[in-house]
Amino acid sequence: MVLLGAFVNMICIITGTLLGKLFHRIPEKMKSTVMHGIGLAVTMLGIQMGLKSERFLIVIFSLVFGAVLGELWKVEDKLNKVGRWIEIKVGASEEGGIAKGFVTATLIFVIGAMAIIGALDSGLRADHKVLYTKSIIDGFTSLILTTTLGIGVLFSAVPVFLYEGLIALFATQISRWIPSALMDAFIVEMTATGGIMIIAIGLNLIGITAIRVANLLPGILVTALLVLLLYYWDTIIQFVSVFP
Numbered sequence: 001m002v003l004l005g006a007f008v009n010m011i012c013i014i015t016g017t018l019l020g021k022l023f024h025r026i027p028e029k030m031k032s033t034v035m036h037g038i039g040l041a042v043t044m045l046g047i048q049m050g051l052k053s054e055r056f057l058i059v060i061f062s063l064v065f066g067a068v069l070g071e072l073w074k075v076e077d078k079l080n081k082v083g084r085w086i087e088i089k090v091g092a093s094e095e096g097g098i099a100k101g102f103v104t105a106t107l108i109f110v111i112g113a114m115a116i117i118g119a120l121d122s123g124l125r126a127d128h129k130v131l132y133t134k135s136i137i138d139g140f141t142s143l144i145l146t147t148t149l150g151i152g153v154l155f156s157a158v159p160v161f162l163y164e165g166l167i168a169l170f171a172t173q174i175s176r177w178i179p180s181a182l183m184d185a186f187i188v189e190m191t192a193t194g195g196i197m198i199i200a201i202g203l204n205l206i207g208i209t210a211i212r213v214a215n216l217l218p219g220i221l222v223t224a225l226l227v228l229l230l231y232y233w234d235t236i237i238q239f240v241s242v243f244p
Contacts, residue, residue: 002172005122005131006164012139013109013157020146020153031148036206038144042108043202049195054188058226062193066219076214079103101152104205105145107213109138109160111197116190119164120183123171131164179231186227193223 026034053059070076084099109115114137118130138160146153174183197219200211 002123002126002168003165005118005128005135006161006168008128009109009131009135009138009164010157010161012135013105013142013160014154016139016142017146017151017154017157020143021151023143024147026147031144034144035148038141039202039205039207041202042205043199046195046198046200046202049191049198051192052188052195053192054185055230056192058189058223058230059192059196061226062189062219062223063196063216065222066193066216069218069222070212070215073218074215075217076103076212079106079214098150098152098155101145101149102155103152103214104149104201105142105153105156106159107197107201108141108145109156110163111194111201111213111217115160115164116167116194117187119167120171120174120187122164123168124174182227182231185231186224189223189227190220193219 050059080099080103082099082102114130114134118128118134121127121130142153142156197213197216200209200213200216203209204211204213
């Protein structure tokens with residue numbers, strides 16, 4: 001089943017959120033310290049991912065042009081509107097609470113190499129081990145996030161399932177028309193670009209910054225475009241160099 005890994009990830013997030021609601025009486029100081037610990041861990045994960053780039057200029061251009069597109073498209077504002085719409089539908093008493101939990105958790109669970117690579121493994125090789133590992137991590141993370149950010153974390157399970165599920169379904173056909181070398185290059189640079197965004201999320205969780213990370217998300221699309229252009233440019237150069 002191609003979508004099994006994505007489905008397990010969704011269930012773990014939901015389970016973690018429900019358990020988090022049971023432990024909502026955790027002292028505020030403990031919640032704050034735990035959140036800072038998660039923020040530090042997320043930041044370190046982002047640093048490790050960012051260092052994987054083989055062409056860091058791609059990462060820089062991706063973030064710059066991605067930020068421009070994100071601000072023009074108002075990605076974070078639209079995500080917040082979705083969160084506020086959910087607040088209205090569920091009759092939340094604390095304005096902004098569900099929106100913050102939904103947006104923060106969605107960014108944490110969606111951005112990153114494990115979501116992409118795990119979904120690709122599910123689609124290409126029917127191997128769900130990466131997504132199973134991610135599911136465990138996301139389950140514990142959602143538990144802690146819920147004790148601080150509230151029930152909004154629960155709704156992040158839907159975009160996570162759709163995101164990973166669509167990638168897995170796409171991957172079942174991807175090998176027919178995308179060279180493996182191109183796919184490898186994309187994963188490497190996407191990992192690095194996503195890693196910088198992960199660092200921003202970690203700093204936001206710690207409270208050091210208030211970066212609009214969602215408005216950087218179009219950078220992933222820019223990464224794919226740049227890798228595609230450079231791949232075919234290198235192919236053309238190699239072809240031309242064969243002739244005297």
